[in-house]
Amino acid sequence: MILSFARPGIALLTLTLSAYCSAAYFTDRADVQAFIAEVSARQGIPAAELRTALEGATPLPRVIELVKPPADPGVRSWQRYRSRFIDKARIQGGLSFWRDHQQAIADASARSGVPEEIIVSFIGVETVYGRNTGNFSALSALATLAFDYPPRAPLFRRELEELFLLAREQGHPVESYKGSYAGALGYPQFLPSSIRRYAVDGDRDGDIDLRNSPTDAIYSIANFLVEHGWVPGGKIVMPARIADEAQAARLVAAGILPSLDAASLQAAGVSSMLPADSNEHITFVDLVSPGGPTEYWLGFRNFYVITRYNRSSFYAMVVHDLAQALRSAKASAPARTANPR
Structure with a gap:
């Protein structure tokens, strides 16, 4: 919703702000009423229960600003992105x-x-x-994105429905869930649908609590990756070189799903440590940093699995790189000794 601050629009501004302040901002709307009726019929949740919860939801224009892509994204930089996640503080915190x-x-x-x-x-x-799990009301954030952000409304309406189901299953008030501006929850930032499908009770206390139980988060992340096809002992990435930028662009355009083979890569001029007789399916990844060299990598099945968590090659690569930095730091850390008595 656009707020106009031009003088001729003062009346419109006042009306818009009044609508935002209304206790029935969501439930007075026909699209929300239709949602309530559909979810009630589909899931067996009383319509009055859904209506009462949504009457208590607050529109959060800020979450729309945060979830929208930048107006002028420019060229993404792998080195800049990587530097946000690979630093001494995050490595030490990980250890x-x-x-x-x-x-x-x-x-x-x-x-x-x-x-x-x-x-x-x-x-x-x-x-x-676990330091930055978010403090937005998941109910309010998802309702705002479901009904006031048309570009991704179908996704967020599904997640809002999943939040109601999650609250019923866990026996918690739906308004009690706090998370990111996009409704992601807890240590691993699972959306409600992912919690219902992949989260597990790692500490076996009878409750799946991704906000307060790091053990539940640990087991849930592992389960998510397994359910998406993680290959134990499988490779994640391998560095590659290619001189022909047109060929590189063609290979990247094949997409994130591993579909290339060793023969097609070699025919395109790719140089790597991949055996010529390898029968693995591969993704060709370019990591671009404006003003610097482009890195090329071969992504294997496990790289693709990481992108099921966040569908970005930058994201998958930074998870890999932080993991390698953590493993290296752990291996070189001095052994802990017992305190002398």
Whole structure:
């Protein structure tokens, strides 16, 4: 919704602000009423229960500004993006988190085949090990995006419905959930649908609590990756070189789903350590930094699985790089000794 501050629009501004302040901002609307009726019929949730919850939701124009893509995105920079996540503080924080939750991380890794450092890296990238889980009302954020942000309304309406189902299943008030501006929750920043499908009770206390239980988050991340096809012991990425930029662009255009093979890469002039007789399906990844060299990588099945968490090659690569930095730092850290008695 656009707020006009031009003098001729003062009356419109007043009306718009009044609408935002109305207790029935959502439930007075025909689209919201239709949503209530549809969800009630589909899920068996009383319409009055849905209506009461949405009457208590507050429109949050700020979340729309945060979720919208930049008006002038320019050229994305891999080096700038990477520097946001790979630094001394995040590595040291990761080592502390790893040490504090060593048993849960080791067990989740052994059960799933997902390396320990990958599990820790996800939590580091998403919330700096639980420090930044968000404090937006998930109900208000999802309602605002579901009904006031048309470009992605279908996604957020589904997640709003999932939030109501999650609250019923967990026995918590729907208004009690706090998270990011997009409605993502807890240490791993799962959307409600992902919590319902992939989250697990890692600490076995009878409650899945991704906001307060790092153990639940650890097991849930491992389970998410397994459910999306993680290959235990499989490669994630491998560096590559190519001189022909036109060929590189063609390979990148093949998409994020691994569909290339060793023969097609070699025919395009790609040089790598990939065996010529490899039968693995591969993604060709370019990491562009304006003013600097473009990095080329081969992404394997596990790279693709990481992108199911966030559908960005930059994201998948930074999870990989932080994991490698954590593993290296852990290996070189001095062994802890018992305090002398």
